[in-house]
Amino acid sequence: MTREEIIREENLVYKKPELLNDVPMHYCPGCSHGVVHKLISEVIAEMGLQEKSIGISPVGCAVFAYKYIDIDWQEAAHGRAPALATAVKRLLPDRLVFTYQGDGDLACIGTGETIHALNRGENITIIFINNAIYGMTGGQMAPTTLLGMKTVTCPYGRDPKLHGYPLKMTEIAATLEGTCYVTRQSVQNVASILKAKRAIRKAFEYSMQGKGSNLVEIVSTCNTNWKMTPEKANQWMEENMFPYYQLGDLKDNGNK
Amino acid sequence: MAENEITLMKGNEAIAHAAIRCGCDGYFGYPITPQSEVLETLAEQKPWETTGMVVVQAESEVSSINMVYGGACTGKRVMTSSSSPGVSLMQEGISYLAGAELPALVVNVQRGGPGLGTIQPSQADYFQTVKGGGHGDYRLITLAPASVQEMADFVDLAFELAFRYRNPAMILSDGAIGQMMEKVVLPPFKPRRTEEQIAKECPWATIGRKGGRKPNIITSLELRSEEMEINNLRIQAKYREIEKKEIRFEEYKTDDAEYLIVAFGSAARIAKKVIAIAREQGIKVGLLRPITLWPFPSAKIAELGQRMKGILTLEINAGQMVEDVRLAVECKVPVQYFGRLGGIIPEPEEVVEVLKKMVK
Numbered sequence: 001m002t003r004e005e006i007i008r009e010e011n012l013v014y015k016k017p018e019l020l021n022d023v024p025m026h027y028c029p030g031c032s033h034g035v036v037h038k039l040i041s042e043v044i045a046e047m048g049l050q051e052k053s054i055g056i057s058p059v060g061c062a063v064f065a066y067k068y069i070d071i072d073w074q075e076a077a078h079g080r081a082p083a084l085a086t087a088v089k090r091l092l093p094d095r096l097v098f099t100y101q102g103d104g105d106l107a108c109i110g111t112g113e114t115i116h117a118l119n120r121g122e123n124i125t126i127i128f129i130n131n132a133i134y135g136m137t138g139g140q141m142a143p144t145t146l147l148g149m150k151t152v153t154c155p156y157g158r159d160p161k162l163h164g165y166p167l168k169m170t171e172i173a174a175t176l177e178g179t180c181y182v183t184r185q186s187v188q189n190v191a192s193i194l195k196a197k198r199a200i201r202k203a204f205e206y207s208m209q210g211k212g213s214n215l216v217e218i219v220s221t222c223n224t225n226w227k228m229t230p231e232k233a234n235q236w237m238e239e240n241m242f243p244y245y246q247l248g249d250l251k252d253n254g255n256k
Numbered sequence: 257m258a259e260n261e262i263t264l265m266k267g268n269e270a271i272a273h274a275a276i277r278c279g280c281d282g283y284f285g286y287p288i289t290p291q292s293e294v295l296e297t298l299a300e301q302k303p304w305e306t307t308g309m310v311v312v313q314a315e316s317e318v319s320s321i322n323m324v325y326g327g328a329c330t331g332k333r334v335m336t337s338s339s340s341p342g343v344s345l346m347q348e349g350i351s352y353l354a355g356a357e358l359p360a361l362v363v364n365v366q367r368g369g370p371g372l373g374t375i376q377p378s379q380a381d382y383f384q385t386v387k388g389g390g391h392g393d394y395r396l397i398t399l400a401p402a403s404v405q406e407m408a409d410f411v412d413l414a415f416e417l418a419f420r421y422r423n424p425a426m427i428l429s430d431g432a433i434g435q436m437m438e439k440v441v442l443p444p445f446k447p448r449r450t451e452e453q454i455a456k457e458c459p460w461a462t463i464g465r466k467g468g469r470k471p472n473i474i475t476s477l478e479l480r481s482e483e484m485e486i487n488n489l490r491i492q493a494k495y496r497e498i499e500k501k502e503i504r505f506e507e508y509k510t511d512d513a514e515y516l517i518v519a520f521g522s523a524a525r526i527a528k529k530v531i532a533i534a535r536e537q538g539i540k541v542g543l544l545r546p547i548t549l550w551p552f553p554s555a556k557i558a559e560l561g562q563r564m565k566g567i568l569t570l571e572i573n574a575g576q577m578v579e580d581v582r583l584a585v586e587c588k589v590p591v592q593y594f595g596r597l598g599g600i601i602p603e604p605e606e607v608v609e610v611l612k613k614m615v616k
């Protein structure tokens with residue numbers, strides 16, 4: 001078979017999403033960010049929204065998300081992405097407006113902005129990457145760090161007496177009247193990736209239909225700061241993260 | 257209200273009406289005394305039903321300024337207003353606006369500090385406004401209104417300057433101007449810009465990359481120091497241009513003056529009364545009122561300083577602008593400061609006494 005024959009539509013089993021820029025990513029090998037970027041790129045293209053999408057990137061590992069997905073981007077101050085998204089969606093109501101935030105950005109410094117944007121029912125989607133650690137700054141304790149989990153700022157393990165408890169922001173979001181769709185997903189294997197993609201698509205559709213705010217949490221790995229191989233990190237996530245951060249839809253009011 | 261009709265209103269109300277009339281697309285704010293009438297007037301006027309202007313009561317000043325940041329990224333005319341403690345909370349966002357070179361308007365109706373301070377008028381945020389406030393090397397185009405009329409007029413002017421230079425602008429007012437009622441003629445209605453106009457005038461705006469154009473990315477981040485220095489030099493060159501072209505001031509009775517008062521905003525109103533009393537007593541005194549606090553009218557003050565026996569800065573703070581006046585005249589003329597603190601407004605008579613001592 002020649003290359004041309006192989007890339008014919010009927011033979012094609014995989015291709016790089018057209019909206020994923022052809023540049024090297026700064027993410028560590030094994031990190032979940034790349035997969036989620038790919039899913040967002042695919043969903044925007046499939047919905048035909050590449051000319052109508054505005055992404056808001058956070059402070060944290062995903063600060064450079066704007067380099068990788070071929071749409072308009074704004075880079076927010078730490079934790080403030082939902083405030084930016086609120087203004088953009090109010091001023092441009094027919095656009096797809098989404099934020100992409102990590103656990104430190106969304107569930108710690110930006111808790112206020114996150115809860116209030118969701119509770120106002122802004123017609124936006126928040127993609128929430130929860131890997132239970134601060135990645136960019138080198139592995140410090142996050143609001144979602146599990147009890148007993150070791151980080152450079154809780155080197156003897158997270159102790160509730162010293163550090164309090166891991167925060168379940170997605171459960172909180174589900175209780176807010178303004179939210180339409182709240183779900184927790186993961187991307188560690190093909191089945192979960194396909195599910196996560198459907199969740200992102202649903203959230204984007206509800207956003208465009210003006211049904212309220214949407215939160216898609218992706219329970220993720222940070223093999224570098226967890227100090228594990230990518231494979232071991234996935235296994236550790238399944239064994240330790242999933243029992244505390246249970247997967248599935250927490251709320252879906254889209255068809256109500 | 258008909259065009260050119262004279263109405264009576266508070267300075268804060270004038271800000272709100274002027275915003276609706278000058279094609280403002282979005283206001284994002286949080287209540288704080290003594291400026292809450294801005295948001296209240298907008299809520300009462302419901303501009304979203306007439307001009308389409310968006311009005312959002314945010315959960316904090318931190319959120320307000322970041323809503324302004326997001327809105328400014330779309331090339332829209334967006335603004336917020338607050339008072340001193342709230343503006344302190346906004347400093348990070350203002351630095352980001354300056355770093356990303358975004359046009360936006362922030363109104364500060366100052367109250368006395370430090371801390372929670374008082375709700376009475378003050379000019380103690382002069383340093384915060386003209387010397388930085390937030391982190392990094394940046395400047396805010398700063399307009400200081402001295403009347404309700406100027407509150408109304410400076411909204412459009414601030415937006416024009418902000419967009420001309422892609423830089424945030426500040427209206428630095430105070431609780432006296434915000435709360436007092438005066439006659440005002442509101443500016444004529446100007447339509448909000450269409451999306452096509454914005455795409456043309458602000459090719460950098462993040463409004464979706466229509467027509468397959470390259471993506472627009474708005475960020476103040478640049479990790480490579482060589483590139484970041486280039487960004488800083490570009491911004492500094494812009495500031496030098498603003499300093500050349502945008503200095504505004506009012507001169508009052510300086511022709512025969514032997515003494516000069518330098519005062520802005522509310523203090524300049526008091527200074528005019530001081531001048532009336534002092535001139536009756538034979539003291540030839542004039543006023544230089546900086547309208548732009550940055551860029552500061554240093555050259556004008558230096559020029560006037562050459563023929564003055566002394567300069568008095570009148571400020572409702574502990575003496576902040578006096579430093580810039582001394583720098584302007586390079587200490588060739590004696591420069592004194594007088595002011596009151598804690599929300600107390602200086603009485604003209606007590607300022608006249610200070611002048612008399614200067615003359616002796």
